[in-house]
Amino acid sequence: MEVNCDTIKHLAKLSNFSLSDAEIKSLGGDLNSIIGYISQLDELDVENIEPTYQVFEMENVWRADEILPQDATREQLLALTKEEKDNQIKVPKVL
């Protein structure tokens, strides 16, 4: 699999990133070498092998359905946003 300029532009758009041409070029090089490295795994025959979904081999990590007080207050959380209004997060108009 080859990561080309269009793939990166597509991904950037999906994630709402703006990238300069220079960044696209350097990211392309990085991603291609990462994928090339990972692609060594393609040499293995994994037919009939259950994919690994989770590497810690844990299961059923459930918690009780009880309301607990939170450390972070609304004010603290809202303070992390760029802009707020009426206790809500203000963002450019989306529709």
Add this chain to the structure above:
Amino acid sequence: MKYIPTIGIECHVQLATKTKLFSEVDNDARGKEPNSCVSPVDYALPGMLPRLNGEAVRLAILAGRAMNCKINLESRFDRKHYFYPDSPKGYQITQFYHPIIGAGYVELPSGKRVAIEHAHLEGDAGKLTHFDTYSLVDLNRVDTPLIEIVSMPDIHSAKDAHDYCKELWRLMVYAGVSYGDLYNGNMRFDVNVSIAPEGATELGTRTEVKNLNSFRSVERAAEYEIARQTKLLESGEKIIQETRGWSDATGKTTGQRSKEEAKDYRYMPEPDIPPIRLSSEFVEDESTKLPLMPADYRKKFGGKLAGDTLEVLLDYPELMRKLGEVADEGAVLLSNLFASVLLAEEKSAEYLNDLPSAEDLNELCKMNLDKELSSTATKDVFLHLFDPQMRGRGTRTIAKELGIIQENDMGALEVIVDIVLAKPETAKAQADFKAGEEKVIGFLVGQVMKESHGKANPSAVQEILRKKLS
């Protein structure tokens, strides 16, 4: 040409848990300040770790069982990526590849079956409010637990689409899976509609009407789409596959701007949530918590109650639960009282939250069957069982205080009849009756009722009168 509509429905059901799907925050944000039910997990702060609410898993098992579905012993979560301000994480945690609920079916009151493809657990998104130049984000609803129920395209009329949604509502509410509060968006429906010429082997191009929040709008939107698509095809035009919005006010669907790019959610396994692995014993144990369901009530009362009365009552789970508690011999009488007296009252919602005890209701039925209460008196006492001043006192005390217990003691009634027959003003009526004028018996019964201050049992009085005047 005749066109056959085909409808499939996706339904999001909000689960009746105390906390959210992945954080220990209050799940009930009704009437609460924006962003007041939010934790760092919902805010997607770096380093946050979502933890699965075990109650959501239990409710999903009940939901699955309510729809006759297979429960998958192994299920997992996936990330569904999209960029939008209603999701600070940049993805929704859902079950794309391995849902907890497998195939099953929902049976409609008409007996038709709608197959369920699967249903899965997922977190809701936040709420956006749009203004002229900006939008505001309230994250209270982020990761409210939902199950999304996906039906097969098994529905072929707007009416059946309505009935399917209503039956789903009943199943979820009876099972205790959801509060089913439609006004507050506890259930939302996406309706896929296509039409194809009769006999065609392939389905037509479909449109999806999103975010309907009542059974009525599901039915109207489906009707509208069927008519719109038929008209298009008949005039030789093509149907565009698109998402459409419904307006209750105009009664129309309109095309929504479609995203230029094809959807690309880049699903990947959610590494933060270990898989759910259930034992069959656990699933069976949880399933036994399923209370009596609409189908059980239909079986129990089906032969005894008029079908439409039963279907009306089934819309009120509290009433059905109560009917399930009372003695069998009184169930028909009480069903009719509930249907005719209670649901006609304006205050019915208030009544429904505070129904009389099964003991009081059983006593009421017994007094009616023993003819201690006439049908009018039964209704009267029934309504008084809801009276905050009277309700704690018990049925018999209330009936006594109202002075409407019927006199059934034949000896006592005979004494009253004798008094009435001795009165000169009844002499003519007695003579007329003996001469064969049948209808004056009504006048005489009336006189006895008056003498007894309305407490005599009229049919017993008539019996005594006939014996004495023969």
